[in-house]
Amino acid sequence: MSTPQNSRSINLLLGKLAPFLKLGAASGGAALLAFLTQTLLARSLGPDDFGRFSAGLSLVTIMAPLACFGIGSFWLSVFGKEGWGAERWLGASLTYVRLSAGLVLAALAVWALYGPHDSTTTLVILVLLIFVLSQIVMELVGVLFQLEENYSAFALWQVLPHAIRIGLLALLLLLPVFAADLHSALAAFFLAAAAILVVGFALMRRRLSGQLALKGHGERPSTASFAPLKARLADVVRASMPFGLGGFAYLVYTQLNVVLVKYLGSDADAAYYAIAFMVMNAFLLLPNMAFEKILVPRIHRWYHQDLPRLKQVLRLSAGLVLVTSALGIAVLWLSADLIARFFFGAGSAPLAGALLILMWSIPLRSLSLCFGSVLFVGRFIKLRLWIVLITLFVDIALCMVLIPNAATSDGASAAAMAMVCAEAVMCLLFLAGMRYAIRHGERAA
Template sequence: MSSPPRTSKPPPLTAAIQICLLWGGSLTGAGLAFLTQVVLGRHMGPGDYGIFSNALAQCMLLSQVAGLGIQTFWLSVYGREGRQGARWIPGCLKLLAVSSTLAVLTLLLTAALGPGSHRTAETLVLMAPSILGFAAVELVATKLQLEERFASVAAWQMLHHGLRFALILPIVMTATGDILLETSAAYSLAAVIIVAVAIQQLRRMQRKDFEPLGHHYDRALKDTGEAPSMLRTLAHVWPYGADTLLYLAYFQCSNILLLYLAGDRDAGIYFAAFTIMNAAYLLPTTLYTKFLLSKFHRWAHHDQAKLLSALKTGGTSMLAAGTACGLAIWLASDLIINILYGSGFQDAKPVLATLAICAPIRFVSTSIGAILTTGSQMRMRVIIKSLCAALCVALNMLLIPEHGAIGAAIATLGTEVGLLLLFSITIYFRRTAIFRSARTEHAH
């Protein structure tokens, strides 16, 4: 008797367990990351913490240049082509080599020629390998997501955060050297270890030694046996890279501009509040990017009724969850700052209260915005993100010089409102195209 074929459609209980595993891993990983930032903030003080947060923001931004959005492209191409999506892997890996080199060189040039202090330049140079570490984390998580190994995704999330925390803890406990520079070196050491693990996983993808569940053979796609060239791959990948880069551009914009427009202290104050909100955004981020996104890409081509249902139910549930989360942070902002960061960060209280208003907006925009990654909607999503990135830079340039960290928080709130409005308007007016474009694209 032959064994039944494997399926990617888990029963409700199994799906619930998978989501719990992801949230559990994400909560543990985010808790370690959050604890790391709190410990660093308390030991560094607002000035050095501002320099560190600026360097971290630049590394995270450039990690999207290194990764080029390839992780999201993989979800899309496997959702469309099934297992034959493996033909794109060689071209993607060549692109990764080029883009990673470019990203690291960009940070080194910023350190050498940028307007920051000598201490800022040293920190940037020491943290350069972190760019590759951030990119590697996302790529391996996507590979595991395609395999629907959600327990492994959770473990991977815990591993890289736990590794950084383990390396940094002795530095702050002994406090015998320069905490800022030693911490920067520790982040890079963790990145080197993560990249070494990631290389082995990516080699398995290159050898087609992995099993993407639920991605069946596409008989309509002629299998020539030839992998697309690097340039052809770039032509397909760039919208995904632009999307993730623009997201981080406005997400990290305030962190970066504050250091140069208002000084180290304001940058540290803002980053303290930003770290708390980033932890709050874990719920929608984990649900949509780690669990549902790969399914969205499959549903866009094979089950659009589910995609429409996800759009309707997701927005409502995320609005309720985001409102509850934001209200709790807003009411407890004074207490949260006092407990976590202490007296040196009192100016972070109004910043956190302002950013708390963003919670329901971000929850809903994460939900409905995920629909615009499917089918042929990515270019429209990139246009929206470009407008929001420009809006964020303009608001920060206008508000930071006079209002400092609180001005950056207001700029962030304005950008979040703009993003949600543009997502909502686009989905409303393009609703017919969104739920037909995937079939049309598939036919071609």
């Protein structure tokens, strides 16, 4: 029979787990909707148009982070340190985003008009320029929800664009009154991005006009007693640049091996490695969600306000990710052959071999996410950037040595070995960086 004390304990536990459950469901739902979207497009457009559409979408997706170049991570950092005083950075930050977005859109438009491709690809890129703007709004609104620790809204915000997109695609591609062609697909993506822009701007305007429900810093001071000096554009560029460079370098680090194994090995090697990397990333959903979405605003705040609590959370988190990583390794160890045969049938041995190597990245990447989360704080982002660059250099060097010397059809395993070694280097450097940051404080950075 439950007692009031047991009920309170259960409610407290559910309250702590709620953000993980909400964002876990949202991440899973978004991944499922994205898969259904790609399936619907591939079946409706055919190989040629689907290839043009995918290439154009990949291009604008890669360029979109440059348009926001570190502002989202910078906001999380500066609000964790300054609390309500960080509102002084908002005006200049938005000016910076407008300028960087303009440059990215101009570069994409020039490439669309003058790049070495046909007129259909030009149309695809030009129509999808709005996707860059919607991604900017997605990131900034998501950061504002994180600062409010409003995980219900944040979870819904992650799923919303996928739901709108597949709904419009189903309408324009499946109903007989519309043509199931590339133009219908572009129209669906354009309208979905436009809808996100309208909703996102409304959410941003409300929060950036004095209605932000900032969590962990008390009530907003009255205007009469609270007039912080406004930051200049140059201050924002200087402060956010390490966040932008660090995020872009990490993106390159995680995606580069697919390119390297293609050009140093073969197209088949690239396919095997890409699938192995995708499967491995599925086991990193939980630590990614925890350290990049749920805990990150709290880590910034705890670092400046409650360092003992931060140490306790990091120790607990490291133990939990090791346990979950061990389970992931066990699952892949038992199912690698089955997964490989599912994708490539009889010719699946190289994929299985790459999976059995790359699975050791799961605990290393999970611990890196844990340790490296502290290095998003303040000036330590520069230390984080150097660690990512060093790891990137190690990975490239190992790929250039291992892949060309690998046996036939074994380039994927060579790339996996390079990645595991690089992940070990990153994990150790992030551990040393985290210990330095906690021991010496931000003033030492």
